[in-house]
Amino acid sequence: MKILLVYPKIPVTYWGFQHALKFVSKKAAFPPLGLLTIAAMIPDRHEKKLVDLNVEKLTDRDLRWADYVFISAMLIQKASVREILGRCRHLGVKTVAGGPLFTAEPEAYGDVDHLVLNEGEITMPPFLSDLERGEAHPVYTTDKWADITKTPVPLWSLLKASKYSSFNIQYSRGCPFQCDFCDITTLFGRVPRTKDAVQLVRELDAIYDTGWRGELFFVDDNFISNRNKLMEDILPAIIEWSERRGNPFCFLTEVSVNIADDDALMEMMVNAGFNSVFVGIETPDDICLNECSKVQNRNRDLTSCVKKIQEYGMEVMGGFIVGFDSDSETIFSRMIKFIQESGVVTAMVGLLNAPIGSRLYERLHKEGRIENNFTGNNTDYSMNFIPKMDRNVLEKGYQSIVKTIYSPKHYYERIVNFLSRYNPKAISEGFNLSGIRAFLRSVFRIGIFGKERKYYWKLLRWSLRNNPATFPVAVRLSIYGYHFRKLYEA
Numbered sequence: 240m241k242i243l244l245v246y247p248k249i250p251v252t253y254w255g256f257q258h259a260l261k262f263v264s265k266k267a268a269f270p271p272l273g274l275l276t277i278a279a280m281i282p283d284r285h286e287k288k289l290v291d292l293n294v295e296k297l298t299d300r301d302l303r304w305a306d307y308v309f310i311s312a313m314l315i316q317k318a319s320v321r322e323i324l325g326r327c328r329h330l331g332v333k334t335v336a337g338g339p340l341f342t343a344e345p346e347a348y349g350d351v352d353h354l355v356l357n358e359g360e361i362t363m364p365p366f367l368s369d370l371e372r373g374e375a376h377p378v379y380t381t382d383k384w385a386d387i388t389k390t391p392v393p394l395w396s397l398l399k400a401s402k403y404s405s406f407n408i409q410y411s412r413g414c415p416f417q418c419d420f421c422d423i424t425t426l427f428g429r430v431p432r433t434k435d436a437v438q439l440v441r442e443l444d445a446i447y448d449t450g451w452r453g454e455l456f457f458v459d460d461n462f463i464s465n466r467n468k469l470m471e472d473i474l475p476a477i478i479e480w481s482e483r484r485g486n487p488f489c490f491l492t493e494v495s496v497n498i499a500d501d502d503a504l505m506e507m508m509v510n511a512g513f514n515s516v517f518v519g520i521e522t523p524d525d526i527c528l529n530e531c532s533k534v535q536n537r538n539r540d541l542t543s544c545v546k547k548i549q550e551y552g553m554e555v556m557g558g559f560i561v562g563f564d565s566d567s568e569t570i571f572s573r574m575i576k577f578i579q580e581s582g583v584v585t586a587m588v589g590l591l592n593a594p595i596g597s598r599l600y601e602r603l604h605k606e607g608r609i610e611n612n613f614t615g616n617n618t619d620y621s622m623n624f625i626p627k628m629d630r631n632v633l634e635k636g637y638q639s640i641v642k643t644i645y646s647p648k649h650y651y652e653r654i655v656n657f658l659s660r661y662n663p664k665a666i667s668e669g670f671n672l673s674g675i676r677a678f679l680r681s682v683f684r685i686g687i688f689g690k691e692r693k694y695y696w697k698l699l700r701w702s703l704r705n706n707p708a709t710f711p712v713a714v715r716l717s718i719y720g721y722h723f724r725k726l727y728e729a
Contacts, residue, residue, distance in 0.1 A: 240370075241286045243305035244278055244397070246271035247312045247319035248292040251726065253587050253618045256404070258722035262677040262684075265404040266294035269456060272407045273338060273359075274311045275393035280363045287397060292319060294402035302330050307370075310351075311338035314594070314615030324350055337362070339426060343595045345378065354378045358412075358427075360385035387412060387432050392445045405454040406446055410434055410473065414460040416495065417598070418519070419532045420560070423460045425596035431464035436476035443480055447487060453671075457492035462516075463504065470507055477511045491515035491556075495535045499544035505551040509664045515554040518545070523577040524570060527563040531599070545581040549657060552664035554712070557583040558617075561637050562591030564627040571636035575643050582657035584650070584716050588640050589617030590633070593624055618726070645723045647691030651698050654716050658702060658709045678714050685721055 249267075251257045256268045271291055278287055288304070290297050302308065308327050312320050317340060327334050328350065336348060337355040345354050353375055355362045362379040369375040387409075400406075413431040414423050434442075446455065463469060481488065490513045498505060498516070520541060521533055528537045545555050559578070561570055578586045592613040593600040603609050608625040618641070626633055643649055685695045695717055702713040 240306045241304055242281060242288075242307050242309060243301060244271075244274050244287065244289045244309045244311075245297060245323055246274050246289070246291040246293065247310065247316035247323060249316055250318070250616070252315060252616055253723070253726060256719070256722055258725040259718045260404055262680045262718045262721075263404055263673050264676065266402040267291065268404050269407045270398050270400075270403050271311065272393060272409065272458060274309070275395060275397060276390060277309065277311060277337070277359050277363065278394040278397055279391035280359060281367065287394070289397035291399075291402075292323075294399060297323065297326075299326070299330065302326060302332050305332055308332050308334050310334060310336045312336070312340040313338065314340050314343070314613065316340065317615065324348075335366075342426065343422070345380075352377070354380075356380040357382075358385040360387065360390055384413075384428050384430075384432060387434055388438060390434070390438075392442050395445055395449045398449070400449050400451055405456055406449075406451050407456040407458050408439075408442055408446065409458050410439060410462065411459045411464060413464070415464050416461070416535055417532055418521075419530075419598040419602070420591060420593065422594040422596035422600075427460065431461065433465055433468060433473075436472045439473060440476055440480050443477075443484075443488075447484060452487045453489070455488040455490050457490060459492060461495055462492040463494045463498055463501075466501065466504060470504060474507045474511045478507075481512055486512065488512060489514050491517070493517045493519075496520065496539070496541065496544050497535050499547045502551075505548065505553070509552040513553060514663060515556060516548065517556040517558065518548075520545070520557045520577075520583070521560045522563065522566075522570070523573055524563075524565065526565045527570075530563050530565045531560075542577060542581045545583060546660060549582065550660050550662060552662050554585075554657070554661065555581075555583055556585040557581075557587070559586060559588040560591050561588065561640065562622060562626050562628070562633055566628060566633075568628070568632060568636065571639050574640050575649075578644050579649060579653055579656070582653055582660070584653050584657050585719060586644055586653075587617060588637070588644070590620065590622045590637055591626070592617070592622055641727050645720065645727055647694045647720075647724075650720045650723070651691065651694035651717075654698055654713065654720075655701055658706060658713060661706075661709060661712070663708055663712065674711060674714075677718060681714055681718050681721075685717055689721065691720070691724075 249255050281287060290301055324334060333352045335353045335355060336351045341348055341354055342356045345356060355366045357380055361381045361383055366375060366379045411431045411433040413427040415429055417424055494516045496518050523541060525537055548555050593603050594613050603624045611623050613623045614621055686692050698713050702710045
């Protein structure tokens with residue numbers, strides 16, 4: 240069979256970094272890791288091609304070539320999915336679909352020929368077996384969790400690697416916490432499952448063999464969920480591999496804020512090459528943290544936790560939410576104050592939404608407060624339920640947050656706040672050819688023609704004078720700021 244794997248387009252979003260990617264001549268931030276993993280499960284006797292709509296166009300010729308089009312998608316890609324399915328129907332090409340979007344709402348995709356839902360390690364083998372015999376069913380699903388030690392190495396050979404600014408890898412699935420606005424435990428369970436060190440090294444080798452060098456994102460929902468295994472097995476293996484390979488990658492991942500309680504873990508992660516972590520901070524209000532069951536963030540000085548992580552040598556990217564039932568109108572100024580004081584430069588603030596499958600969705604549905612479906616975009620000024628606070632007050636307050644923290648004055652103040660205590664012990668970002676090109680473009684777009692140019696030059700002078708090792712970081716964060724301002728001005 241001829242199988243075309245198609246990854247739908249992601250609209251311009253906070254984490255899409257579309258405006259920043261132009262500085263480094265890249266088309267997308269990350270490759271479609273899930274789809275490449277699925278590709279590795281398909282026997283080599285079948286022809287396989289990949290089209291990622293974020294880096295190239297999907298032509299009718301591509302579709303006519305295929306016997307089957309395999310699609311994997313997240314909620315944010317719904318519009319693109321609909322367009323692809325329509326084109327496939329028009330040309331008479333059969334479709335196979337899976338991933339979070341289809342697993343959450345299978346009933347909405349009756350026009351897909353075959354839905355292969357939940358975790359592909361379990362549902363793909365029987366589907367492929369039936370497909371080869373011409374006996375494939377419309378839906379394949381399971382209520383079991385996969386053994387990810389048997390997950391194959393993603394088929395990186397299908398990828399146009401030069402189109403991406405970063406690569407990605409997965410070590411674990413699942414999260415031990417149960418924040419009520421999150422659907423991760425529904426999709427992947429509360430007991431984190433992990434790969435072993437040998438398997439992880441094999442995947443690092445495969446990425447290294449593509450020729451990729453630079454940023455590598457561990458996409459785990461909570462990288463530190465199994466600390467003993469991480470410190471005794473995984474991180475030592477990464478350190479040994481990196482030293483043997485000449486430190487080709489710098490790493491970032493997602494962690495819970497209680498990483499700040501473990502000095503040895505932070506030190507080992509930095510030694511392994513981790514220089515950035517995303518932390519779901521959500522809110523500085525302890526009552527709201529209790530409301531959403533964010534137990535790991537309660538009863539602690541969150542500002543001090545963030546600063547401690549930064550001092551150890553890891554940049555903290557933060558997720559924040561407004562719109563909890565317990566929020567008062569003081570939350571807007573308190574959120575701004577927290578973000579500025581903690582120096583979380585990359586601060587994604589979104590209005591609360593309730594994804595299907597989350598405990599929040601179930602509660603609000605029972606209360607008759609669900610209005611429509613969540614768009615999947617955390618920063619598009621939309622909510623899918625009726626909030627307790629007056630909606631106009633909430634939306635205006637939210638806008639005041641993002642307009643303030645991404646105004647040039649506040650944004651660049653936050654960079655200096657962060658860099659003043661940041662000690663980049665991990666592998667320096669440095670300046671390769673792409674970095675030099677990005678710097679020169681930043682001089683032109685931001686330093687000469689940008690409305691933030693005076694803050695840009697002040698930051699670069701500050702960095703060179705006070706901590707020259709942070710200069711590449713200062714340039715990168717300036718470019719990020721350009722993206723964020725364009726996003727919120729749209």
